[in-house]
Amino acid sequence: MFTVIAIIVAILAVVAIAQLVKVWETSTRLKDKDVNDVTEKDNNTQGRLMLLFGVLFMVSFIAMVMAWGNRFLPEPASEHGIDYDFLWDISMGLIVFVFFIVQPILFYFAWKYRGTKDRKAVYYAHNNRLEAIWTIVPAIALAILITYGLTTWSDITNPDNEEAQVEPLVIELYAKQFQWTARYSGQDNVLGAANVRNIEGINVVGIDAQDANGFDDIVAMEQLVLPKGRPVLFKFRSQDVIHSAYMPHFRAQMNCVPGMVTQFQFTPTISTSEMREKADIQERVARINEIRELDPEKDPYEFDFVLLCNKICGAAHYNMRFPIKVVEPAEFDEWYSEQSTFSEL
Numbered sequence: 001m002f003t004v005i006a007i008i009v010a011i012l013a014v015v016a017i018a019q020l021v022k023v024w025e026t027s028t029r030l031k032d033k034d035v036n037d038v039t040e041k042d043n044n045t046q047g048r049l050m051l052l053f054g055v056l057f058m059v060s061f062i063a064m065v066m067a068w069g070n071r072f073l074p075e076p077a078s079e080h081g082i083d084y085d086f087l088w089d090i091s092m093g094l095i096v097f098v099f100f101i102v103q104p105i106l107f108y109f110a111w112k113y114r115g116t117k118d119r120k121a122v123y124y125a126h127n128n129r130l131e132a133i134w135t136i137v138p139a140i141a142l143a144i145l146i147t148y149g150l151t152t153w154s155d156i157t158n159p160d161n162e163e164a165q166v167e168p169l170v171i172e173l174y175a176k177q178f179q180w181t182a183r184y185s186g187q188d189n190v191l192g193a194a195n196v197r198n199i200e201g202i203n204v205v206g207i208d209a210q211d212a213n214g215f216d217d218i219v220a221m222e223q224l225v226l227p228k229g230r231p232v233l234f235k236f237r238s239q240d241v242i243h244s245a246y247m248p249h250f251r252a253q254m255n256c257v258p259g260m261v262t263q264f265q266f267t268p269t270i271s272t273s274e275m276r277e278k279a280d281i282q283e284r285v286a287r288i289n290e291i292r293e294l295d296p297e298k299d300p301y302e303f304d305f306v307l308l309c310n311k312i313c314g315a316a317h318y319n320m321r322f323p324i325k326v327v328e329p330a331e332f333d334e335w336y337s338e339q340s341t342f343s344e345l
């Protein structure tokens with residue numbers, strides 16, 4: 001009902017504005033003036049408005065960065081996260097640098113060269129040198145940025161486990177509307193075959209009961225526990241629509257696509273309890289709790305790493321989150337040994 005009223009109001013508003021414009025046009029015609037005539041006064045007003053807008057634009061940019069700059073992600077908690085953040089800083093640094101040169105000039109010129117009666121625009125059709133400069137300089141800058149970005153991306157997505165002589169821990173993240181489930185590969189570190197057709201009762205991710213690799217698999221519905229300092233190779237699957245596994249603190253994101261398995265590997269470097277000790281995190285938590293205190297029904301927030309769905313996958317997409325706990329390797333081994341395997345269920 002509210003939507004219908006809102007749409008009717010919006011339509012009526014458009015009609016009212018159209019009518020007002022008509023009235024204004026008729027009134028100027030009565031005064032024997034052409035509405036399309038641009039007067040000296042119009043040019044001055046528009047020029048000054050441009051200048052004013054430019055100043056407000058720059059001031060609001062600086063004010064927003066100062067006010068909300070501390071809402072950026074905290075320090076990365078994964079090995080590759082440092083390279084990732086460096087790439088981000090370089091790209092943003094360059095963009096902001098160019099922004100601060102180009103935008104003030106743009107609005108200043110709009111005001112300085114506004115139309116006046118005795119100024120005539122210069123007819124300047126072509127200049128090869130200028131064309132070359134503004135083509136080649138951005139082309140070189142972009143080529144460097146893109147090459148740097150692609151090499152960083154390929155280093156992040158293709159870690160050489162053989163050279164590093166590590167065997168990453170294999171974990172599956174299974175996405176469905178609107179829930180995450182983790183499946184650890186167990187003693188053999190090999191995930192058993194799985195298929196959506198096998199989903200029944202407690203077999204929530206559809207493990208194939210015929211495949212011996214799956215007997216020792218461990219399914220975790222409550223949270224994702226990861227060992228600090230050990231590479232983890234995630235295998236992503238989806239039951240229904242495209243989801244996206246986003247682990248912001250680890251600078252990791254990968255789509256979960258029905259019918260195929262995607263993957264991403266990273267090494268957690270900071271445990272949950274270490275992260276909670278950090279001054280920056282404590283400041284963020286305090287800020288969040290200040291807001292939560294206003295609502296007596298809300299419990300205080302405590303920092304946790306989190307896995308979020310980053311693809312608008314349906315009505316309860318916002319609710320598709322899974323806590324991640326990074327612990328010391330010994331604690332992980334202890335937790336791992338306490339879990340029931342698929343064959344024990």
Ligand SMILES: [Cu+2]
Nearest residue numbers: 243309313320
């Ligand atoms: Cu989703």
